């Protein structure tokens with residue numbers, strides 16, 4: 201949770217909503233059940249399903265530690281900076297500047313949003329710079345600083361424009377309905393989320409990465425994937441399969457499903473194709489197809505929508521309480537003052553952190569379902585689905601320098617995917633095709 205994503209989340213409403221498709225690997229530290237898994241397998245005298253050689257293990261542990269610290273520190277700092285800005289009177293000052301600029305509300309609103317974004321971006325900068333530096337040092341990112349800064353600038357601009365529009369709408373609703381704005385704003389907010397998720401693959405994602413039809417790069421792979429699709433008894437036409445040129449920025453593997461309706465698509469990173477075998481790509485694709493077939497995107501939208509309504513109501517109560525208590529000291533007198541935006545972001549920031557275990561737990565459930573689906577989907581297409589799936593996780597873990605043995609609390613709180621070790625262990629033992637076994641999604 202960063203302020204920028206929070207402001208953005210007034211448009212897109214949940215920071216992660218654009219990624220609701222559920223990628224194969226989280227862009228966050230992975231892990232969790234790993235410890236239990238490894239202990240268990242060690243006790244049984246078996247080999248763990250995901251292991252690293254000693255030198256790589258040391259690097260994976262060090263890099264995971266950095267990411268965990270950055271994750272919690274980033275969240276804590278995001279909340280602390282809002283408190284600081286309020287307590288030091290910076291928010292009131294920015295509000296005064298906005299009011300002094302013009303009596304036009306649009307000019308005031310966008311001026312205030314711009315100042316807030318600028319200040320918080322600068323305050324976040326040290327952690328952001330260090331995060332990119334660490335990714336480069338540990339070989340996860342190959343993106344140069346200029347390109348990195350370009351992406352940051354694009355993100356800033358998008359947040360400014362769309363965040364600004366949502367802020368204008370929010371304050372209009374607050375003035376019209378001071379006691380029920382949390383509900384009346386929730387409706388256009390959800391519409392904005394729906395539009396955002398729909399247009400993101402077409403309008404937003406291409407601003408940050410290059411995409412091309414998979415059929416153009418690798419027609420043989422499309423043929424093979426169409427076999428997996430046919431087994432699922434569904435249709436994903438080849439023109440809904442895209443290749444993303446991730447190798448220009450990162451070294452890790454991934455694939456994901458995004459959009460819905462006419463914009464729904466499967467995206468495979470080019471790194472996956474160059475580093476994984478066709479069998480492994482089939483499994484990765486099968487996993488993504490699971491999200492597609494099991495309708496995880498619409499389900500997540502409904503889930504997040506309900507959560508958001510609860511958070512908006514709590515946000516409304518929290519803002520009133522904070523302003524009653526500290527409004528005078530912060531020089532933010534009412535909820536319709538531009539400065540109240542920061543109070544609302546503060547409350548939503550705390551709520552979003554507290555609800556992380558709920559949203560991540562929900563996501564991990566979908567990820568596990570997609571793992572099961574993927575493994576069942578490649579039965580009969582690859583020789584040994586258990587081994588292929590387990591090897592895919594081994595490769596994913598190695599490429600992302602995933603700690604095989606992470607902290608269970610960190611997984612519970614921050615992991616959108618089950619740990620790589622637990623996914624690999626599950627894959628290695630899951631065989632519903634044995635006599636008496638019961639495949640979950642496919643007929644035997």
Ligand SMILES: [Zn+2]
Nearest residue numbers: 222223224570
């Ligand atoms: Zn997934």
